[in-house]
Amino acid sequence: MSSTSRPEALGQPVTHPQDDSLGTLVSQLSSQIPELIRSEIRLAQAEIAEKGKRAGIGVGAFGAAGVLALFGFGLLLATVVLVLSLFLAAWLAALIVTVVVFAAAGYAALFGKNKVSEATPPKPEMAIESVKEDVATVKGQRS
Numbered sequence: 001m002s003s004t005s006r007p008e009a010l011g012q013p014v015t016h017p018q019d020d021s022l023g024t025l026v027s028q029l030s031s032q033i034p035e036l037i038r039s040e041i042r043l044a045q046a047e048i049a050e051k052g053k054r055a056g057i058g059v060g061a062f063g064a065a066g067v068l069a070l071f072g073f074g075l076l077l078a079t080v081v082l083v084l085s086l087f088l089a090a091w092l093a094a095l096i097v098t099v100v101v102f103a104a105a106g107y108a109a110l111f112g113k114n115k116v117s118e119a120t121p122p123k124p125e126m127a128i129e130s131v132k133e134d135v136a137t138v139k140g141q142r143s
Helices: 022-084 091-118 126-137
Strands: none
Touching: 022 091
């Protein structure tokens, strides 16, 4: 329990339970519960804000990692061109690497298109069919 839920922290006089009647205790409880709920909500908001800040920093770091990986891949491709240029003309080495990269991009695009088409339409078709069967069973159209 947080420190703001104690009676003295809520501005209530500290009394001993044996001195108070049941009605007084219920009255104190009903006046303290809203403040307790408000303080717990404030605590939750502060915690969520802190976690959101940390998540934002993490997402930014992932973005930076992606950019750096892209640059690294570009440098790797340049290295491959330079190595091939030891055995071929530089323009031919660059052309070969370019064709391979575009072929890989085409393959990835087709793979992605097929996966997206498998996921469409975005509705739970098996669940819908199951519900239709359940409705038909309840109506007595199916045994």
